[in-house]
Amino acid sequence: MGRHSCCLKQKLRKGLWSPEEDEKLFNHITRFGVGCWSSVPKQAGLQRCGKSCRLRWINYLRPDLKRGMFSxxxxxxxxxxxxxxxxxxxxxxxxxxxxxxxxxxxxxxxxxxxxxxxxxxxxxxxxxxxxxxxxxxxxxxxxxxxxxxxxxxxxxxxxxxxxxxxxxxxxxxxxxxxxxxxxxxxxxxxxxxxxxxxxxxxxxxxxxxxxxxxxxxxxxxxxxxxxxxxxxxxxxxxxxxxxxxxxxxxxxxxxxxxxNDQVKESNSSNSSNMSTIYPSQMRSTMMENSNAGFCWDGSEKDIDPLFQFQVNAIKSEDYGTSSWEEGQLQTHNSIEDFNSYPLTSLSEDLTEANFDVFHHI
DNA sequence: AACTTTATCAACCGCCACGAT
DNA sequence: TATCGTGGCGGTTGATAAAGT
Structure with missing residues (x-):
């Protein structure tokens, strides 16, 4: 209870993440998926607490994040x-x-x-x-x-x-x-x-x-x-x-x-400029896998890559127990395997459970 | 140009819930 | 049952950028 144990440890870096740290975390999750967050920093060679890694992944590195202003x-x-x-x-x-x-x-x-x-x-x-x-x-x-x-x-x-x-x-x-x-x-x-x-x-x-x-x-x-x-x-x-x-x-x-047609992304403002933030190798990995249905900047217009990702996510439900559910790391050869990650915002749907709140009102 | 104020947002903190032991 | 470890969440902070004076 109380303060998270990992936060008590000293010598852990705090504050903004460097591109190198991002790359380490990104590569680690890409290769091994999400297992136990508390073990991620050690395995990825990061001087961060697991919580910090989780937060960074969820809020910034996750491939399915939509960028730019809100429509x-x-x-x-x-x-x-x-x-x-x-x-x-x-x-x-x-x-x-x-x-x-x-x-x-x-x-x-x-x-x-x-x-x-x-x-x-x-x-x-x-x-x-x-x-x-x-x-x-x-x-x-x-x-x-x-x-x-x-x-x-x-x-x-x-x-x-x-x-x-x-x-x-x-x-x-x-x-x-x-x-x-x-x-x-x-x-x-x-x-x-x-x-x-x-x-x-x-x-x-x-x-x-x-x-x-x-x-x-x-x-x-x-x-x-x-x-x-x-x-x-x-x-x-x-x-x-x-x-x-x-x-x-x-x-x-x-x-x-x-x-109306798809969400009209506001023109421009991609809040994260990949070319300045990410090392080239990392960028190319991202771009290579863009066909897998991931959306980095939300600018694609033909078909919503996010939607495609969601479809993959649904399909993955048919695959039975995923690696993260088993609580152990498995090798992910491709970024496509992200669809088995516990991405809350995508895996959660509008089932009765999730909208239980409506029934209470 | 220098300084101040305001806006933005990434990251941290502390708490809670839950499963394992 | 109590304790511990962990993930998740919401509130808050602090660094930075942008706008204003």
Whole structure:
């Protein structure tokens, strides 16, 4: 109990990992897979504790990590999931393939929280901040929320109904969709809208609609959608979030949002520049094996390599007991064997067990 | 150009759960 | 049952970069 024993040992390196250390760890895991983390440092020739190695692997070296900025889809999914799950970052990350809990946590704390606050939404409760609160905030920050407009809302159970029709215009909303967006509980986390069938789905159907490792998870053939939160990017202005559903062509916008092609990786910003970080041999290993379905920069467009990796991961379930399950090291001749590693974010799916939380609400 | 403030994110810390003994 | 070793998780810190003055 208490402090991890390996952390008590002296002479262990701390702080940022050097490229050499990364290479050692990467090569070791590539060759032997993940067995017992506490033995990894010794076997890999690293002056680190096992925990540190595990963290480095999971958060940075893992081949299936998606790089770059969060897409709008991911952003909205995080918000929706946070609304239901709270700060259970690991569970949230399990629904975002290629993203780590640490990454999502950082993104939330540094970015999403502020965006929600800007829109007058309490990032903890996901409810509209009270007018009194906003006034108090304005006193403190003066110009943080310069022209906040709050629609009239009425309490309805634990959520709110938007009653101010002036926040809705006629563009782009059919009668049916208007009905949906104007009468639904604005911030109800247990509310889904099925864009294909046009039916409202309670969140309890979520796990049956959204299949793990399904290509439609973020793109084609998507048959689910969170509607409880707006697109932050599109409504990053002063107006309150609930108005998002009412602005022009909301319905089609949200529809296309979920029906869109693959996640649009933001152009550019690959946060890790392999050419500067990794030794050439290591890079070539990574690139050689890119056909195995691993995604380093998330920039491939033709077929989502991450998806391919997931398919491999599913297939691997048929292989019976994997090396890591047996708790012993086995030689991995190819990086393709990563599909037998315990990659939480990929192996965890939307089974009832994982979404048990929905049943408790 | 120099300095300060703010934002970002990798990594650490401490706790908990669980299996083995 | 108690203890130990380990993996996993969430909160927090600190280094660095970017932006502002």
């Amino acid at each position: 709008q889809q991911e952003e909205d999914l995080i918000i929706s999931l946070h609304e239901v799950l709270g700060n259970r970052w690991a569970q949230i990350a399990a629904q975002l393939p290629g993203r780590t809990d640490n990454e999502i946590k950082n993104f939330w704390n540094s970015c999403l929280k502020k965006k929600l606050l800007k829109q007058g939404i309490d990032p903890t409760t996901h409810k509209l901040l009270t007018e009194a609160y906003l006034k108090e905030e304005n006193k403190i920050t003066e110009t943080t929320v310069p022209s906040m407009q709050i629609p009239s809302i009425t309490s309805h159970g634990s959520a709110f109904l938007i009653t101010d029709s002036s926040y809705y215009d006629d563009n782009g909303l059919t009668e049916a969709s208007r009905e949906i967006f104007t009468s639904k509980q604005a911030l109800d986390p247990l509310f889904c809208y099925d864009f294909q069938s046009g039916y409202n789905l309670p969140m309890s159907n979520y796990h049956t609609t959204l299949k793990p490792c399904d290509q439609s998870q973020f793109g084609l053939n998507s048959s689910y959608g969170f509607t409880s939160m707006p697109s932050l990017t599109n409504s990053d202005h002063a107006n309150v979030s609930v108005t998002e559903f009412s602005d022009n062509n909301s319905a089609s916008k949200i529809n296309s949002f979920f029906m």
